[in-house]
Amino acid sequence: MKKKLLVFALFAGINFSANAQIPEKKSRAVVFKFTESWCAPCGTFGWNLGNMVVDSIADNGYYVNVMGSSGDSLNANCWSPLQNNFPLTGYPSFVVNDNKISEFFVYIKDKYEKFAVTVPLASPAGYTVISGSSISVKTKTKFWSDTSGEYYLAAFLIEDKVKAKQNGQTGIVEHHYIMRGTMMADLSPWGHKLASGAIPANTEYTNNFSMALNSKWVKSNISVLLVVYKKIGDKYQLVNSMKAKNSTININEFTVQDNINVYPNPARDNFYIQIMLEQASEIMIKVYDVLGREVYNIPTTKYKQGENKVYVPTTNLPDGSYNILVVGNNSKTYKKVLVMKK
Numbered sequence: 001m002k003k004k005l006l007v008f009a010l011f012a013g014i015n016f017s018a019n020a021q022i023p024e025k026k027s028r029a030v031v032f033k034f035t036e037s038w039c040a041p042c043g044t045f046g047w048n049l050g051n052m053v054v055d056s057i058a059d060n061g062y063y064v065n066v067m068g069s070s071g072d073s074l075n076a077n078c079w080s081p082l083q084n085n086f087p088l089t090g091y092p093s094f095v096v097n098d099n100k101i102s103e104f105f106v107y108i109k110d111k112y113e114k115f116a117v118t119v120p121l122a123s124p125a126g127y128t129v130i131s132g133s134s135i136s137v138k139t140k141t142k143f144w145s146d147t148s149g150e151y152y153l154a155a156f157l158i159e160d161k162v163k164a165k166q167n168g169q170t171g172i173v174e175h176h177y178i179m180r181g182t183m184m185a186d187l188s189p190w191g192h193k194l195a196s197g198a199i200p201a202n203t204e205y206t207n208n209f210s211m212a213l214n215s216k217w218v219k220s221n222i223s224v225l226l227v228v229y230k231k232i233g234d235k236y237q238l239v240n241s242m243k244a245k246n247s248t249i250n251i252n253e254f255t256v257q258d259n260i261n262v263y264p265n266p267a268r269d270n271f272y273i274q275i276m277l278e279q280a281s282e283i284m285i286k287v288y289d290v291l292g293r294e295v296y297n298i299p300t301t302k303y304k305q306g307e308n309k310v311y312v313p314t315t316n317l318p319d320g321s322y323n324i325l326v327v328g329n330n331s332k333t334y335k336k337v338l339v340m341k342k
Helices: 008-021 046-056 081-083 107-116
Strands: 001-005 029-034 061-066 093-096 099-101 120-130 134-143 147-159 162-165 174-175 178-182 191-197 206-214 222-232 235-243 247-250 253-258 258-263 270-276 279-287 293-304 308-313 320-326 331-339
Touching: 008 206, 029 222, 029 235, 046 061, 046 107, 061 107, 061 235, 081 147, 081 253, 093 107, 120 147, 120 162, 120 222, 120 235, 134 222, 174 308, 174 331, 191 206, 258 331, 270 279, 270 320, 270 331, 279 308
Parallel strands: 029 061, 061 178, 120 247, 253 331
Antiparallel strands: 001 253, 029 093, 093 099, 120 134, 134 206, 147 178, 147 191, 147 222, 162 174, 222 235, 258 270, 270 308, 279 293, 279 320, 320 331
8 A cells, every 4th residue: 555645755855956066175076987788898797897896986086987879778879079088098997076097906906096175176966856858957066266267167977886788797697887878958968157267265156957858768777977077178077076966756656555664663773674575576765854864775686575674873863753655666754753863
């Protein structure tokens, strides 16, 4: 049995909208892997190298696969001008921000870790809303210091766990963080122009992006990467990046299911999410605070048929109310838990 949850979903959406656009004074690199599904080296040493970056990059930045001649199901809509911005010599090519790096993990890691400890000139932030067959992003970009020049904000749609063939791998495999493309109607990978000329410190710019979603894309695996660029001559230099926060899905898509419970509630040291399944299913769980910030998550995991108990520690959760999102099998369920340690 399912019941529409309108009031709570609307409340959650308001919290996301009001609080998610907060630029963070932190530098994050982007590791672009220019690759193709027909490329055997891309599926052997390039595949392994990409997985090493995914496993190690953490909060130092983001990893993105960019394809352009692998068929419509994998190609980025803006791959050509994006690729032409870099001095590529073949596939696979790894580019950290603007620099092509030798295909050795130690050099790639060194580059993004060094960038991550620099003081950013500017930082983007944003939140996404998926409604039906479209996605929209509201953004804010803040410049921390005085500067001048021509600056842009790009929004790239990224899909994780895309299942497709890859030369060098056997059968159908999962491709991580595939760039679906720019969210600009003109397919420009550089996005909206923020400013041209002098920019005083603490200046902020707001921009909106939107894009239609392909029916074959998995919404729960979609994210938006925001990138600030500076144009120098005919080239674009990466300034900083940030993944947009995932906000609400269309209110009508939120449901409460009677087969999901949270206990104890209020919780002290931990709580459990009890999930009853009619069949084995893959489920993703996220916990948000009242400001809509993600504070805990359990990646997509396959759970067995019948009763499943998911343990959630409250060690890093201050006292307060939290919203739990359970996503699986085309259903989305919200539950609420109160943390009271004293």
